[in-house]
Amino acid sequence: MEFEFPAEAERFRAELRAFMDAELPEWWKGLFHDDDRIYPFTREFCMKLAERDWLTMSWPVEHGGVDADVWSQMVVREEMWAAGEPRGPQYMSLNYIGPMLMEFGTADQQERFLKPMAAGEVMWCQGFSEPEAGSDLAALSTKATDADGCFLVNGQKIWTSYATAADWCLLLCRTDPGERKHQGLSMLLVDMNTPGITVRPIDSMGGPKEFNEVFFDDVEVPYDCLVGPRGDGWRVAMSTLAHERVGAALHARVKVLLDALIEYAITTKDENGQPLAMRPSVRSGLVRLQARYRAARLLCYRIVSAMAAGDANDVDPAVSKVFSSELNILIGNIGLDMVGARGQLTTGDGCAPLDGLMNDHWVHSIPQPIAMGTNEIQRNIIAQRGLGLPR
Amino acid sequence: MDLMLSDTQEMIRDGARRFLADSLDADTVREVEASADGVHAEIWAQMAELGWTALALPDDIGGGGAGLADLCVLAEELGRAAASTPLVATAGFAAAFLRAVEPTAATRDLLSRLAASDAVITPALADVVGRDERSAPSSVLTETDAGATIAGAKAMVPYASVAQVLLVSLTTPDGEAAVVAVDRDAAGVSWARHGATGGDPLFHVEFDNVDVPADAVLARGPAAQRAIDAGLDAATILATAEAVGCCEAMIRLGSEYASNRQQFGRVIGSYQAVAHRLADMRINTDACRLLVAETAWLLDQGREATLEVAGTKVFANEVMVDMVHAAHTVHGAIGYTTEYDLQLYTRRARAFCLSHGDTDAQTERAAVALGL
Ligand SMILES: Cc1cc2nc3c(=O)[nH]c(=O)nc-3n(C[C@H](O)[C@H](O)[C@H](O)COP(=O)(O)OP(=O)(O)OC[C@H]3O[C@@H](n4cnc5c(N)ncnc54)[C@H](O)[C@@H]3O)c2cc1C
Numbered sequence: 003m004e005f006e007f008p009a010e011a012e013r014f015r016a017e018l019r020a021f022m023d024a025e026l027p028e029w030w031k032g033l034f035h036d037d038d039r040i041y042p043f044t045r046e047f048c049m050k051l052a053e054r055d056w057l058t059m060s061w062p063v064e065h066g067g068v069d070a071d072v073w074s075q076m077v078v079r080e081e082m083w084a085a086g087e088p089r090g091p092q093y094m095s096l097n098y099i100g101p102m103l104m105e106f107g108t109a110d111q112q113e114r115f116l117k118p119m120a121a122g123e124v125m126w127c128q129g130f131s132e133p134e135a136g137s138d139l140a141a142l143s144t145k146a147t148d149a150d151g152c153f154l155v156n157g158q159k160i161w162t163s164y165a166t167a168a169d170w171c172l173l174l175c176r177t178d179p180g181e182r183k184h185q186g187l188s189m190l191l192v193d194m195n196t197p198g199i200t201v202r203p204i205d206s207m208g209g210p211k212e213f214n215e216v217f218f219d220d221v222e223v224p225y226d227c228l229v230g231p232r233g234d235g236w237r238v239a240m241s242t243l244a245h246e247r248v249g250a251a252l253h254a255r256v257k258v259l260l261d262a263l264i265e266y267a268i269t270t271k272d273e274n275g276q277p278l279a280m281r282p283s284v285r286s287g288l289v290r291l292q293a294r295y296r297a298a299r300l301l302c303y304r305i306v307s308a309m310a311a312g313d314a315n316d317v318d319p320a321v322s323k324v325f326s327s328e329l330n331i332l333i334g335n336i337g338l339d340m341v342g343a344r345g346q347l348t349t350g351d352g353c354a355p356l357d358g359l360m361n362d363h364w365v366h367s368i369p370q371p372i373a374m375g376t377n378e379i380q381r382n383i384i385a386q387r388g389l390g391l392p393r
Numbered sequence: 394m395d396l397m398l399s400d401t402q403e404m405i406r407d408g409a410r411r412f413l414a415d416s417l418d419a420d421t422v423r424e425v426e427a428s429a430d431g432v433h434a435e436i437w438a439q440m441a442e443l444g445w446t447a448l449a450l451p452d453d454i455g456g457g458g459a460g461l462a463d464l465c466v467l468a469e470e471l472g473r474a475a476a477s478t479p480l481v482a483t484a485g486f487a488a489a490f491l492r493a494v495e496p497t498a499a500t501r502d503l504l505s506r507l508a509a510s511d512a513v514i515t516p517a518l519a520d521v522v523g524r525d526e527r528s529a530p531s532s533v534l535t536e537t538d539a540g541a542t543i544a545g546a547k548a549m550v551p552y553a554s555v556a557q558v559l560l561v562s563l564t565t566p567d568g569e570a571a572v573v574a575v576d577r578d579a580a581g582v583s584w585a586r587h588g589a590t591g592g593d594p595l596f597h598v599e600f601d602n603v604d605v606p607a608d609a610v611l612a613r614g615p616a617a618q619r620a621i622d623a624g625l626d627a628a629t630i631l632a633t634a635e636a637v638g639c640c641e642a643m644i645r646l647g648s649e650y651a652s653n654r655q656q657f658g659r660v661i662g663s664y665q666a667v668a669h670r671l672a673d674m675r676i677n678t679d680a681c682r683l684l685v686a687e688t689a690w691l692l693d694q695g696r697e698a699t700l701e702v703a704g705t706k707v708f709a710n711e712v713m714v715d716m717v718h719a720a721h722t723v724h725g726a727i728g729y730t731t732e733y734d735l736q737l738y739t740r741r742a743r744a745f746c747l748s749h750g751d752t753d754a755q756t757e758r759a760a761v762a763l764g765l
Contacts, residue, residue, distance in 0.1 A: 136725050138656040161726045205731040207740070213726070273528045283753050335714050338743075342751050343525045343549060346595075346744040348588035353521060353548045353597060361590060364743070368721050369729045376725065378666040 011073040018056065018081050022088070025050065031349070032086025034366055036209040041125070041167040044090025048122030051089070058096050058120045065104060065112065066120025072310045076303070080254035091126060091164035095119040097249025099126050099172055102242045106189070106230035115170075115191065127168035129159040129192070129216055130239065136161075137379050140183045140236060144175040144218060146190060153177070153190065153228070155198075155221040165201045165214040168194050172242070173223075178233045187235035189242075191227040198222070208366050246374055247319035248305050252326035253298035259333050259363055260291050262356055263340060270355075278340065287336040291329075298326045317388035320380040327370035327377060334364035396683065401459060402466045405448070409470035412439070419734045422475045430554045431586070431594025437478045441511030446484050454501070455508035460693035461489075461627055465634035465685055472638020475737040477592045479513045479552040481749075485631035487514035490560060490572070490624030494612040503558065503574060513556040516624065517547040517575075517598055525754055526562075526625055532600060534563040534571045540607040543573060546599045549748075553577065553584045553596035560611070561600070562621060570617040574609045575600070591744025592737075626692060626702045629749040633709050634685050636745040639738040640678040640713065643720040646735050647671050651723055661723075670719040677712035684708060700762035703755040710746040710755070717742050 007015070025047060033040060051057040052066075060075035061067025079097075082089050089096075100119050103112055118124040135142040144157025155175060165171070171192040180186030192199075198221035206212040230238040267279035267288065278284050301322040308314050337360035338345040349358030371377040385391045398406065416436060425433050440446050449464045450456020457463075464484055471478060488507055491500050491514075506512040518526035532545020543563055550559065559575045559582075575582065581603035587595040612620050648671055651662030661667045684705040691698040717739040721728045728735040750758070 131726070134655075136656060138658075141656070206729050207731065207736045208729070212729070273524055281753065283756070331718055338747060339710075339752055342753075343519060343747050346590050346747045347549075348590065351588045353587065358588075365590070368718070368739075369726065371718070371722060372725050372729070376722070378664070378722070381666065 007073050007077070008071070011071070011077050014074050015077045015081065018077060021054070021056075022081065022085055026085060026088060030086065030088065031362075032366075033088070033090055034086075034208050034211050036211055040211070041090060041164075044088060044092065045122070045125065047088050048090070048092045050122075052120060052122035057089075057092070057122050058100065061096075061100060061116075061120065062104075065100070065116045072306050076251065076306055079249065079251040082254075083251045084254040084258045086255075091168060092119075092122060092124075093249065094128060094246075095124070095126050098242050098245035099128075101245050102172075102189075102238065103229065105241060106238050108226075110226065111191070111229060124170060125164060125168045126170045126172060127162050127164045127194070127216075129162050129165075129171045129173040131161045132158060133160050137376055139174070139239070140187070142174060142176065142187070144173070146175045146177045146188065146223065149222065152225060153223040155190070155192065155218040155223055157218050159216040159218075161204075161213045162201075162216045163213050165194070165216050166203055170194060171216070174235055174239050177228075177235075180233065184236040186233050187239070188232050189229045189235040189238040190223050191229060192221065192223050193227075196221050196223070207368060212369075243375065244314075244316060244319065247323050248309065250323070250326070250374065251302060252323075252330055252370065253295060253302055255363070256291070256295050256298060256326075256329055256333050259337060259359070260288070260295055262359055263291075263333075263337050264288060266356055267340065284340055287340060291333050291336060294325075294329045294332065298322070298329050301325050317384055320375075320383040320388075323374060324371075324377045324380045324384075327367075330363075330367040330370050334360065334367040338364055396686070398466065399463075402463055405445075405463055405466045406470060408443075409445070409467050410473075412443070413470055413474040413476060417474050417476055419475070419737060422477075422737055423731075425477055426592070429586070430552075431477055432552055432555050433476050433478055434555065436476055437513075438511045440478065440480075446480065446511065447508040449484060450488055450504065450508045454504050460689070461630060462686060462689035462693055464631060465689045468631045468634035469638040469641070469682070472635035472640075472741070473642045475592060475639070475642065475734075475741060477594065479515060479555070481593075481628050481632045481635065482515040482551045482556075483507065483513055485628035486516045486624040487558075487560060489627035490516070490620050491611075493620035493623035494572075495616065497608060497611070499574065499608045500611060506557075512558070513552055514558040514560060514574075515550060515552050515556040516628070517550040517553070517559040517561040518621065518625075519547060519549045521546045521548045521597070525750060527621070527750070527754065530562045530564050530570075532561065532563050534565050534573060534610070536565075537604070539604065541573065541605050541610055543575065543600045543603050543605060546597065548597055549587065549589075549595045550584070550598045551593045551595055553598050554586070554594065559598065560624075562617070565613070569614050570621075571613045572611050572617045572621065573605055574611055575603060575605055579603050579605070589744065590740045591748065592741040593744075593748075622699075625749065626698065629702055629706055629755075630685055630689050630692065632745060632749045633681065633705060634689075636709060636713060636742055637678060637682045637685060639742045639745070640674065640681070640716055642738045643716060643735065643742070644671065644674050644678060646738075647674065647720050647723040650727075654725075667723055670723055674716050674719055677716060681705075681709050681712065700759055703750070703759035703762065706750055706755040707752055707759060710752045713742045713746050 055068045058067045059070035132142045146153035146155045173190045173192045177188040178186035198219045200217040202215045270278045305318045341355035347354035448457035448459045452458035535542050556577045563571045581601040584596040584598045589595045654661045688701040
């Protein structure tokens with residue numbers, strides 16, 4: 003056992019932080035804020051990361067990476083998530099769309115799609131969920147039928163994050179009938195500029211930038227954009243989702259918030275002229291959060307460690323996801339209670355404590371237990387696959 | 394013991410529910426939230442016409458002669474409909490405050506305005522820097538030959554843009570507390586709306602050397618503090634009743650959704666992970682409602698109820714924070730959209746937990762009242 007990052011990774015962290023201090027503009031508040039400058043900025047930012055070989059570090063050299071160790075890659079994930087994810091949607095390419103192509107793509111597909119990803123030029127979105135297929139993803143009904151030398155896609159996706167900005171969509175759809183609903187699915191790579199695709203933003207509590215509906219109306223998709231075997235898309239999707247859960251460093255944002263709350267507690271006086279930090283409730287809240295932050299970080303690292311040792315399983319990511327998303331909820335609530343009544347004021351209001359940081363986090367924490375597979379589904383995975391309980 | 398609603402209360406509940414169903418839908422709620430004043434003005438006017446806003450004022454001044462407990466039934470219905478009205482500020486705080494101070498011509502006049510019209514009288518207590526309504530105000534009152542002058546600023550004043558009178562807490566040069574009734578249109582009063590997550594429109598109000606007549610100073614010293622406490626206690630309980638209504642709406646939406654939404658070939662409400670979240674919401678909402686009813690009754694009896702008010706608020710804060718997330722859990726992604734109604738209620742419920750005394754503040758009051 004070894005509970006420290008390699009010295010090299012920590013040196014890299016310092017370098018990366020200095021780079022981000024220089025590159026993140028004053029107005030940057032995070033990926034989900036309502037600001038039209040965000041997506042163009044994230045693209046430029048990714049291209050700069052790519053120039054320094056920091057975008058797809060852990061990828062093999064042949065695909066535009068530098069074969070970096072997993073811990074350097076973790077440094078990137080943590081620093082980016084802590085800063086509100088300035089890579090924009092491109093964290094998905096790095097974490098799971100690229101690796102999926104390495105596993106299932108043809109040599110041509112790898113050549114064609116991985117290079118632009120590694121250069122930071124291209125944004126993807128993930129078209130899996132449908133109105134009737136959320137937790138029950140395999141119930142999806144978007145169809146790709148055979149037309150003149152290509153697929154013809156018809157159907158609807160929903161909750162598609164980043165679809166307004168994306169150049170490409172990773173689309174899970176039904177190509178063939180199957181006896182069971184997991185059969186007959188296929189994974190397609192769809193150019194978002196193809197005629198017949200309509201994107202409708204869905205306004206959310208966190209603003210209009212969180213997710214969209216995507217409609218497919220006779221959308222032509224060339225056969226060479228099928229990844230993995232036709233009809234075996236479920237296996238491709240499961241491998242993709244496993245990578246997705248590993249890629250999230252949800253604990254990293256908790257650290258930023260915790261530091262801000264500690265500073266706030268020390269520097270803010272209550273009505274008796276005492277620092278908030280002297281209140282038993284504040285002390286207990288912060289200590290509870292600190293211990294949970296450590297646990298969340300370790301639960302995340304355990305997955306990476308196991309992967310590095312070639313010993314990955316699908317229960318640990320479920321454990322980590324539940325714990326970290328619920329910790330994000332907890333820190334939002336403890337933080338709001340700590341800053342008090344004015345915590346309900348939003349970012350930009352002159353009277354909002356920490357410029358609305360806790361309020362903003364609270365809103366954006368709400369869907370964390372739902373996104374990337376709900377916590378109920380994760381608990382089912384832990385119970386059934388981890389504990390061997392009956393289904 | 395009789396924990397059932399009285400006939401009057403049932404009448405209020407049914408009448409309010411019918412009236413709100415007819416006059417308010419979720420789209421109107423959204424429009425009002427986006428409007429400059431953030432208030433359902435017609436609803437408030439109609440409520441005044443029906444005598445509801447003056448329900449808990451004494452008969453002899455033209456009120457309905459009912460109690461806070463009856464008003465809570467109305468507040469719960471407003472909460473269910475996500476209506477934004479100054480009921481808590483005006484019929485809650487202002488009415489209880491004005492009845493707690495030494496009666497003068499000025500207080501009698503204000504009370505009769507509350508009884509007779511749709512007047513909005515709202516508390517301006519929370520300081521710009523202080524923590525909440527009870528924190529010592531930094532705004533100051535200075536005596537002049539003609540009366541007094543006030544200077545300073547207040548944060549989070551509810552419904553200031555539609556109010557006629559603000560009840561402003563101040564500190565005198567001798568460090569004494571004072572409360573002054575300030576005509577909202579007086580020269581030197583200005584206001585700007587806060588950005589906020591809850592349902593009540595909140596304002597930052599500045600007082601730039603506002604002159605008030607001598608009789609506008611309604612209370613001073615310990616009497617002022619006592620009257621503020623009386624006002625806040627009534628407002629707290631009424632706001633909790635409103636929040637209970639929000640929880641009822643969350644339960645209704647969640648149960649309907651869980652009964653219809655299918656995944657894996659079954660309605661999701663048949664999964665215990667979902668069903669138990671809803672059942673917990675039922676349990677805690679019922680507990681809150683009974684605590685509210687008993688506490689309102691105690692206040693109506695004129696009994697000392699600091700422990701009950703503060704304890705109810707602490708409990709409501711704790712369970713409502715959880716209920717908000719439970720309700721979102723049940724809905725999956727759709728509950729996060731603004732097109733769906735859930736967010737109207739969960740935002741209100743969470744803002745409620747921070748308002749009217751947050752958990753720390755009310756825990757301290759309750760602990761002292763417990764003899765700790
Ligand atoms: C912020 C955000 C971003 C997203 N981005 C994307 C994206 O980019 N691309 C994409 O494809 N999807 C995306 N999603 C969709 C996400 O994957 C789904 O929301 C999720 O899988 C849940 O589906 P659902 O919302 O339909 O909820 P449902 O599946 O309808 O679930 C509703 C409730 O039922 C429970 N439930 C369902 N089945 C069971 C069961 N068997 N046992 C116990 N409880 C059960 C759930 O846990 C939940 O509490 C995003 C979602 C969010 C919130």
